[in-house]
Amino acid sequence: MQEPPTKRAAARLGASLLASLGAALAWGLATHASAAPADPVADASTETGDLDEPDAERPLLLLAADDGELAASMLRAVGIELNDVDVALERIDLDPSQDLQARIHAGQQLVRERSAVGLVWLDPRPDGLTLHLVVGDGSVLLRPVLGFSDRIGAIEAAAVIIRHFTTDLIAGRPIGLTPPSVAGDHGQEHAADPDPRAADQVEPTPVAEPAPLTATELLRERSHARLQVAYVGQAWARERAWDSGAELSLGWRAAAGAHVGAGVALIPRFERTVSHPTGSGVMTYRVARYPISLIAGYQHAWARSGLALDAQLRVVAELHHRRATDPIGDISLEFGGSRLRVIPAIEPRLQLDYLPLVQLSLFIALGVRVALIDTLYSVSYADELGRPLGETVVLQPNLISPVAVLGVAVYL
Structure with a gap:
């Protein structure tokens, strides 16, 4: 028995509406997916760039960094500055909640275990950054990075300083490290003072250049x-x-x-x-x-x-x-x-x-x-x-x- 023409037309109209609705829904989902923000971890990895794999044939520099914006910017800037230096970079974790002396001690252990030239990290301060460098014998260098209106400029300046320290350490040139005993004393004072500007109190022991012979x-x-x-x-x-x-x-x-x-x-x-x-x-x-x-x-x-x-x-x-x-x-x-x-x-x-x-x-x-x-x-x-x-x-x-x-x- 044949269906009435009116009923067949209604069925065709319903099928057409369902197809149109399905196409619109698919287009909306595709548009939403393309507009969704990228994964922050993937972005950080892309912007920072992959650090070098440890290589026994090359000197190794350790960079202490967490997952924050400061660490990502530091990794990127240091990687760019050391691009033409024959040194391998490795990111490591260092507990930022520890006091300075504990971090220096932990950094010393890491440097010795990895046979690295040194360990570097940055601490923020109200007027800039403080750069920390620790070597295997416990000697430490704290260098304030001041005079920059924005944090990115201070990070880039710190990366330049890290480049000079790294090349000097590899070449065996003195850079004014504070001996372990002095570094320990300064570290205790620094930990007791909650003001980040206390880093100014830690001055590297001056290393006098030998005077030319008269x-x-x-x-x-x-x-x-x-x-x-x-x-x-x-x-x-x-x-x-x-x-x-x-x-x-x-x-x-x-x-x-x-x-x-x-x-x-x-x-x-x-x-x-x-x-x-x-x-x-x-x-x-x-x-x-x-x-x-x-x-x-x-x-x-x-x-x-x-x-x-x-x-x-x-x-x-x-x-x-x-x-x-x-x-x-x-x-x-x-x-x-x-x-x-x-x-x-x-x-x-x-x-x-x-x-x-x-x-x-x-x-x-x-x-x-x-x-x-x-x-x-x-x-x-x-x-x-x-x-x-x-x-x-x-x-x-x-x-x-x-x-x-x-x-x-x-x-x-």
């Missing part, structure tokens, strides 16, 4: 050859109140300060023109000096000031060559002795050096030259028949002569 310290490290060039002045004779010249000496200086050497002085010759006693003419008298010295002494160099004091004794042989001429030639000139004379002398000298460089010094010296024989230079006159006409004292060198020296020394 020029005098380098001078004392080994032996040197020493070459000196100087101006020398001497109150040599009554007829020449001050005699000036150049002095050159070469010696060897031991690391302990004792030295020996030899020197020579180049001095312009003495020349004097005098009249004959008879008034018949004039005579020119010349003396050329060639002082030669043997030197022995001791130089004390002060470490920090760059100064050195040199006490030395010189044994001097002065070679004097005399010559007299009479341009008129109507009388003969007679010397009392040989034209070449050797005058022995000794000269104690005190020299003060300033060394701006280990290879160079500027110095001033004072001494006294004591001749061992008294010298008087004179000329006797005789006529063509050999009859004496008189004698003139031309030059009388001082028996004791002050000496002043100013020059430069080169250490080879």
Whole structure:
């Protein structure tokens, strides 16, 4: 029996409505699923990035972090900063409810067990962050990270500091760690003070960089050859109140300060023109000096000031060559002795050096030259028949002569 047309139309209309309702419901569920927030743990993992798997061949840095936003930001920032450093990162759990000393002790145990270079964590404070670094022997470094208006900026700055500490630890360079005993004392004080700013009270023990060696310290490290060039002045004779010249000496200086050497002085010759006693003419008298010295002494160099004091004794042989001429030639000139004379002398000298460089010094010296024989230079006159006409004292060198020296020394 056939159904009435009206009934069949109603059935078709109901089926169509049910299909439309099912399609709308499916579209709504799909839209709701796509709009739902992503899983927070998955997001944190994606933003933070996977930490390195522990590798026995690479140094290991432990990062203490919980599931909070601060820890996730720290892990991400440290991972970025250490991306080009050959170090493995491992996240570990450290109970934040423990006091500072307990966390330092637990961190020390973890670092030793994992053979890590260190353990790092961050604590928030009202004006920034406090960075904690613990190494295996219990030494600790607490570094406030201040001056940032937002927490992310402070975290990024802390990551930069962690990078420097990590590379220094791997390279074995000092970073100012507080020794375990001091760290323990500071830790107890910090735990007793609930104010997070108490981290300011924990200052790393300063590690003084070794000061560079001064020029005098380098001078004392080994032996040197020493070459000196100087101006020398001497109150040599009554007829020449001050005699000036150049002095050159070469010696060897031991690391302990004792030295020996030899020197020579180049001095312009003495020349004097005098009249004959008879008034018949004039005579020119010349003396050329060639002082030669043997030197022995001791130089004390002060470490920090760059100064050195040199006490030395010189044994001097002065070679004097005399010559007299009479341009008129109507009388003969007679010397009392040989034209070449050797005058022995000794000269104690005190020299003060300033060394701006280990290879160079500027110095001033004072001494006294004591001749061992008294010298008087004179000329006797005789006529063509050999009859004496008189004698003139031309030059009388001082028996004791002050000496002043100013020059430069080169250490080879």
